[in-house]
Amino acid sequence: MINHYKNMQYAPIIIFAFNRPKALRNVVCSLLQNTEARESDLYIFVDGARLHKDGELKEVELVREYVISITGFKTLHYTFSEVNKGLGASIIDGVSEVINRYGKVIVLEDDLCVQPNFLAFMNQGLKYYEKVNGVFSICGYNNKIKIPKDYKADAYIYNRSSSWGWATWKDRWDTIDWKLEPFDIYKSKARAFCCWAGSDAWKMLNDWHKGKNNSWAIRFVFAQFLQNKKCVNPCYSLINNRGFDGQGTNCKSWSRFKFELESTGKKNFVWPTQLSINSCLFKRAMWYNSVFIRIYSRIMYLITLIPQHFDLTLFISS
Numbered sequence: 667m668i669n670h671y672k673n674m675q676y677a678p679i680i681i682f683a684f685n686r687p688k689a690l691r692n693v694v695c696s697l698l699q700n701t702e703a704r705e706s707d708l709y710i711f712v713d714g715a716r717l718h719k720d721g722e723l724k725e726v727e728l729v730r731e732y733v734i735s736i737t738g739f740k741t742l743h744y745t746f747s748e749v750n751k752g753l754g755a756s757i758i759d760g761v762s763e764v765i766n767r768y769g770k771v772i773v774l775e776d777d778l779c780v781q782p783n784f785l786a787f788m789n790q791g792l793k794y795y796e797k798v799n800g801v802f803s804i805c806g807y808n809n810k811i812k813i814p815k816d817y818k819a820d821a822y823i824y825n826r827s828s829s830w831g832w833a834t835w836k837d838r839w840d841t842i843d844w845k846l847e848p849f850d851i852y853k854s855k856a857r858a859f860c861c862w863a864g865s866d867a868w869k870m871l872n873d874w875h876k877g878k879n880n881s882w883a884i885r886f887v888f889a890q891f892l893q894n895k896k897c898v899n900p901c902y903s904l905i906n907n908r909g910f911d912g913q914g915t916n917c918k919s920w921s922r923f924k925f926e927l928e929s930t931g932k933k934n935f936v937w938p939t940q941l942s943i944n945s946c947l948f949k950r951a952m953w954y955n956s957v958f959i960r961i962y963s964r965i966m967y968l969i970t971l972i973p974q975h976f977d978l979t980l981f982i983s984s
Contacts, residue, residue: 676789677833678707678768679739682756683776685715685725687732689908690776697774698738702785707768708739711760714747754880758844765836770796772833777908780806780831784904786933788833791821791898800941802838802895803886806831807905810926811950820901820935822947826863827890827897829883831905842889844882849875855891862891864952896941899951902928 679697683690690710697703710733715723733744747756757773765771772788774780784806791804807830846852856868870884890897906927 674789674793676702676706676740676785677770677772677792678709678764679703679772679774679785680709680711680760680764681774681776682711682713682753682760683729683733684713684753685722685729686776687725687728690729691732692779692908693774693776694736696779696781697785699782700780700785701782702789703739705740706785707741707743708736709760709764710736710742710744711756712744712746713752713756714750716750752880754882757882761839765834765839769836770833772831774831775829778831779906779908781904781906781928781931783928783931783933784831787820787900787904787928787935788831790935791937792833792835794937795898796835798941799837800895801898802834802890802893803827803897804833805897805899806833806903807907808899808901808903809951810903811947813901814944814946817901817944817947818936819938820932821898821937822901822944823896823938823941824899824943824948824951825890825896826867826887827883828899829886830907832897838895841893842886844885846875846885846888852888859888859891863887867891896943898938900928902926904928 681690681693697708712726712729712733715726717723730746733746736742745760751759753775761771761773770792772785772792788804788806795801795804805824805828807828852871856872859868859871860866867884867887870879870881871888873879874881874884903926
């Protein structure tokens with residue numbers, strides 16, 4: 667197969683890090699397994715420590731020490747925040763800074779590991795859909811779904827972008843209203859938003875408005891919804907999310923999201939030529955955000971809170 671992307675200009679990679687040096691080392695090492703890494707500019711934004719968290723300043727300092735030592739990329743750039751901005755503000759500010767310079771970005775967080783063909787997929791997707799304004803983002807993660815045997819492409823069109831390894835362009839990023847003021851004008855869209863993005867979508871957005879979360883991602887998805895634009899997902903995930911180990915700031919210790927990693931190692935991908943939704947794939951992907959699976963997920967999460975040393979035989983024997 668002819669490689670039509672051989673001489674492309676690779677998008678810069680951004681990693682957002684915080685207080686987990688081992689996790690950051692893992693994602694960087696996985697990126698270096700991509701041959702495109704040596705031709706890619708790497709930007710790392712490290713958030714500041716929360717002063718009320720014992721030991722966190724030391725961990726953040728270890729992250730900073732590691733960042734300075736990173737090699738293997740075309741260039742290395744890093745920003746160390748002196749205050750704790752939180753993930754939402756860090757991502758909005760960091761992506762805006764880099765995307766204004768390059769016009770496109772690939773974004774990762776420090777709890778992700780990527781497959782050796784992740785950068786090939788993301789860069790080819792950015793190139794293929796660059797002029798297709800109906801595509802809002804390229805995603806590297808996909809939930810485990812059954813792919814129909816007659817489906818020929820390596821990716822599919824979907825509504826809701828994933829925040830676990832993604833890419834976009836400046837002209838689309840600039841359309842996002844992060845403040846959503848006045849918020850009341852959007853309440854009439856709650857039902858439609860949930861039908862479009864999943865049963866949890868409006869609650870997440872409303873909770874952000876109430877200050878219960880600081881999610882940049884749900885505002886990103888809401889912008890997609892308002893513009894009726896799509897994302898492109900791989901059929902098999904190029905991202906392994908290791909954030910559900912109880913150590914992350916924004917992830918629980920149990921997740922309803924399951925995935926099957928892309929294992930062929932292919933570097934040339936077949937892309938959907940139309941922005942139409944495949945109803946079969948849409949239903950299977952949307953299932954992960956259904957009411958049923960969310961309730962099940964909540965139960966499983968509560969179970970994981972039971973200390974492992976708790977002796978249930980005390981109740982059984984009684």
